[in-house]
Amino acid sequence: MRKPKADRPEEQQRFESFLRSRQLKLTGERLDLVAEVFGQSHHFDADQLHMALKQKGKAISRATVYRTLDLLVQCGLVRKSSFGDHHAHYEAAQKDEHHDHLICLNCDAIIEYFRADLEALQDQICKEHDFQPMHHSHQIFGLCRACQGKTTDGPTLAHRMSQLNT
Amino acid sequence: MRKPKADRPEEQQRFESFLRSRQLKLTGERLDLVAEVFGQSHHFDADQLHMALKQKGKAISRATVYRTLDLLVQCGLVRKSSFGDHHAHYEAAQKDEHHDHLICLNCDAIIEYFRADLEALQDQICKEHDFQPMHHSHQIFGLCRACQGKTTDGPTLAHRMSQLNT
DNA sequence: TTCATTTATGGGACTACGTATTATCTATTG
DNA sequence: CAATAGATAATACGTAGTCCCATAAATGAA
Numbered sequence A, B: 001m002r003k004p005k006a007d008r009p010e011e012q013q014r015f016e017s018f019l020r021s022r023q024l025k026l027t028g029e030r031l032d033l034v035a036e037v038f039g040q041s042h043h044f045d046a047d048q049l050h051m052a053l054k055q056k057g058k059a060i061s062r063a064t065v066y067r068t069l070d071l072l073v074q075c076g077l078v079r080k081s082s083f084g085d086h087h088a089h090y091e092a093a094q095k096d097e098h099h100d101h102l103i104c105l106n107c108d109a110i111i112e113y114f115r116a117d118l119e120a121l122q123d124q125i126c127k128e129h130d131f132q133p134m135h136h137s138h139q140i141f142g143l144c145r146a147c148q149g150k151t152t153d154g155p156t157l158a159h160r161m162s163q164l165n166t
Numbered sequence C: 001t002t003c004a005t006t007t008a009t010g011g012g013a014c015t016a017c018g019t020a021t022t023a024t025c026t027a028t029t030g
Numbered sequence D: 001c002a003a004t005a006g007a008t009a010a011t012a013c014g015t016a017g018t019c020c021c022a023t024a025a026a027t028g029a030a
Helices: A010-021 A028-039 A046-055 A062-074 A116-128 A145-149 A154-163 B010-021 B028-039 B046-055 B062-074 B116-128 B145-149 B154-163
Strands: A078-082 A088-092 A100-104 A110-113 A132-143 B078-082 B088-092 B100-104 B110-113 B132-143
Touching (some): A010 A028, A028 A046, A028 A062, A028 A088, A046 A062, A062 A078, A116 B132, A132 B116, A154 B062, B010 B028, B028 B046, B028 B062, B028 B088, B062 B078, B078 B132, B116 B132
Parallel strands (some): A100 A132
Antiparallel strands (some): A078 A088, B100 B110
16 A cells, blocks of 8 residues: 555655745645546546535635645646646655656547656757756657547647647 | 749749738738748747838738638748737748747747657657647747746746636 | 635636637639 | 639738736734
């Protein structure tokens, strides 16, 4: 058992320390939100989270949802990314593991991958340009295994590609 | 001399063929926009282009600017990307060369790079996941050489990082 | 516990970027 | 030059996210 269902799970404790270190307040809304993020599925967006909380009787305002997600990103508990559609996606960060994404343009499947050699190559590129990296994003858009078989709608795909905002 | 200042430069001819192949019309607005894109600097956004045209007496509506940029992206004459601020950036495509970007979070400098081994590695990743790539985006955010020396505003940088939408 | 201070929240107004609608206009074809 | 397919301008609309500010809650000291 990796995560004993203690009174305050690890993530919540990390968030509490983070807040204290910045002299920020430990509010009920923030705790509810953290609980929801870590009790839920992996990928979500701000609106889904807002709705999920509302359905559980925790009606937190949109502004607070966005503000709290920012805090979670800043303390490393949540990762934020864009999949080329025009809004942010979030995911609870598993430990300190990092990964990038393959995104299917037909069915929106998200496939995660990590390659140490890719990371190394990135460092190499940064060195060559005397650039100090702080964050990176690597995404590949295309067709997942399942969707390569299907007859996909060419014009629709082409349109999605041209709309990709990455 | 690579690009003789002919009556219709190469890019415009390519665009004309593209339009004809799709039974789209060759309008004055489209020609003005293409001329501006290829007579201008490398990176720009929709609003800058709109303004630049207006200043030259070519007042093209915002909607048409967006529509025409879409067409140029579809025919490969223009590339579209996002640098983590919340709007699209465009650049005139030089021949068929592809490149990715390093983006300075302090001064917004854009550094272009291309690495064949990175491209190969991406293909490798796709093969491993039986994924058919159609588009990719690779961006590294951080500090450029010049900005590593400067005393940068920590909180501001941290905030920009958390706002990155990539 | 209570008070003073600091920080957070809600909720609506607001912004930015982009898209849709529609009446009018124009490029193309014969 | 007429017919018609397609494009444009103008403006309304949509959406994701942010700002503002009056109110509320958390924290620390007394």
